[in-house]
Amino acid sequence: MKKLRAAAAAATALVLAGALAACSSDSGSESSAGTTGGSSGSSQPESPTTVRFALDWTPNTNHTGLYVAINKGYFADAGIDVEILPYNNSSPEVLIDAGQAEFGIGFQNQSAVPMAAGADLQSVLAVEQTWTTAISVLASRDDIQSPADLDGLVYGGFGTPAEETTMKAVIQDAGGTGEFESVILGTTAYEALYSGDVDFTVPFIAWEGIEAEHRGVELKNFNYVDYGFPDNYAVIVVGNTTWMQDNPEVAKGFVQAMARGYEDAIADPAGAAAILQEENADVLTDLDFLVESQTMLSEQFMLDDQGQFGRQTQEQWDALGAFLFDSGLLVDADGDPLTEAPDWSQYFTNDYLEG
Template sequence: MARRMIGRVHRILAGFVVAIAVLSTATACGSDSASDDTIRFALDWTPNTNHTGLFVAQQRGFFAESGLDVEILPYNNTAVDTVVDAGNAQFGISTHNSSTFSRASGAHTISVLAPLQRWATGIGVRAGRDDIASPKDLDGRTYAGFGDPGEEETLKQVIRNDGGTGDFTSVTLGTSAYEAVYSGRADFTVSYLAWEGIEAEHHGTPMKYFHYTDFGFPEAYAIVVDANEDWLAENPERAAKFVRALQRGYQAAADDPDAAARDLIEANPGAFNDEQLVIESQRMLADRYMKDADGKVGTQTLEQWAGNSGFLYRSGLLTGPDGAPLTAEPDWSTYFTNEYLG
């Protein structure tokens, strides 16, 4: 089964359940062994290359050099933004879409760093499907999806931009989506290019991909680091130290991906059956997704937030704290900050 990495566009993975008690236990144990000054970071999935910069910062002592005590919480099935908003973690890995949905609904969360500057996913179909040459050919097909409230609207718009109607059947399969496409039970899915794309090649089950931005869809940050906004206000100096140490870790991962991949593997012994996949994945992220035009990792722009999050608003997908659809477009500059970056 392909390893589904939630630090991509999707936030909900159907059919994969881990008890919420995992996080409660981890937090309680952390409280017993660490001081009140401990900074807790919530993972959105089991360790993978979306997290490399975090583990680089831990392994190389960047947090310790800044005088910070950092605890990495294990993944569980509670949405990271929910964990961060509740104060059970000060920071966590999220996605551009999930971050948008959470803040719109009233969560006290804000994006402070974007480890991946661009979409790192693509619409995937089995290689050799000559009857599907571009997104418009997905009309009338079956999509193996994940239950993210924004995913279907995104796919519909990409298909329409290519001249189709955007009409397709959707089935929520979660981690079984890739296998369903390759076996012919579904026609297309959305794959994480720097993991499942490479994994497919390793397994001899190649896919072909359509990229959102090739069909007029706005760019998005594949993953972001969200923070508890109240904690930031109360701890501005520690917040800046943490974000800069984390940024340093991700920059190192972008500048020397092989060494960073080894740090990730060493920090998580036994977690990876295919260590070469980890190395190739980190190389791909470093080469295509992590750096902005100036070679820097972590920065965010209002233009990109307004493009992707604005699409979610215009599609009527965003709801406020009362659960009703938003009637006025948010000020996207309040959804992120570069204030704590180096």
Template structure:
């Protein structure tokens, strides 16, 4: 469900691509969306329930009603942060963690909507590990990771918050981390509980997981919808039309998960071999992740950005375009906007 090893390249490479391609990205003005306005959306992985609201909006005809011709760019080795930052896509799926590193390095991206309002990944171990009852028990164990710079600082802090020292061995395995966990080759990893967590249950390999926030770690917008900043400025009406249609799709996913799961599968025939995985995942996202504390879909707050992204900057792992650690927290209020969202009904 994720491609963490490809989400982040080095800061210098990312900025180089951005500077090379940004010049042709903004296009000319436009006070409103023209009929058939082309919009490209970069996906972060193969279609899954994190994308359901987008496919719902497509299947229900809401993009077309808004005068938009929306194309989903299939996942490839170039991350959505890079594609959107360069102008090769107008919008894309991102994550608050990867976004923080890309934006810190100068990527021309803005978060326009929180798709998931909370962490949907957790620390997971095999359910039969009686010796691991808390993250503090992970001291001295082996973590199967994905090679992203935020993983170790986050895991260290959660373990410390739980009363441990934060000392563990980390090996980069990518999506092979799950098989390594099942085989006992690593002790813990970080799955999406609404996808790999359910997948593990369906294959008879149940997991036991720990939420970061249960131990005082800051919450985060696990999945984001991001836009190319110059394009947003040049096409505000088209941007608003797209974001509100997508928001409507995710609202339906939150209110009627069965219909959303069906729309997702109908839009991607043959992509899902286990319909139960899709329906159970969509149910979980609708119940626990798509809505904020006020029951709204999409909004973001400065507190949430300052909490987790601030932690990453303070850890010294977020670097600028020259590869140097950021010495001060940026103005996170400039990293996101709620201006394109529709008002709650």
């Protein structure tokens, strides 16, 4: 549940756009699902359709619904055999755009960059409706009472395209200048914060936030939207647009099976966490931690204002998209800055949830 980087944001977007255009390498895979297909009306069952799903990191509670749907046979009931592609150096967006995966995990603020550059991607499911990260500092820092107080301090960063620009905008929205020093640390940024080597970073509240609490480290968090910054679908499921158009029934079966798995996780966080651990016993050993994380996500982050799961709105895509465009973070397939804002309605859909 951890990632990001600190070169100029527009340059990072250019690199990602180039990678999307050039990607042709194969990715390793591991099988993880049921294998029974539905009946075609004859005595012979149809063979299940294999759908490849790319993870963004090692399995964690962002992925619980996927593993619940596998474990309970929801994909198998839809005639689908899910092949999970473990995280590697290629982002899910690159693999999906290159046709090496049909679906994968994305993040609205990150996936929007390759989408705007022409990648063959569309968001089909909002797993988390709002930011699940926050700007965090040590609670003992009495000199930091709002993001405005971060001016001149040191940020421990990770490297996503909009990262530093987002930090600057939130600080400015809070009344600061947005000028700070940035060092790229990756997942060691959290330890650097705890030890005082950096002044602020952006943990996932339902993962690193819980880890810090368990270690006796008290954090003070600043939420982006409290300072007027646009909201973000923190975790989304992204699909290959052309493949989904060519295979609409399989796509619908996949999305609805996955949504059902996540809805089970919302209704029964402890049971879903146990399934997540069961399906990944080699890497997930602390069940109590998983239950705490999944409960927090289920109660605070996964349902919209109407109590619904998975749906996305034009307003939220437009608002965050406007920030990305106005900040100069979006480029076309040739790496040139966009001169016109994208039509964000083309980059997400609720259609596969219907029916």
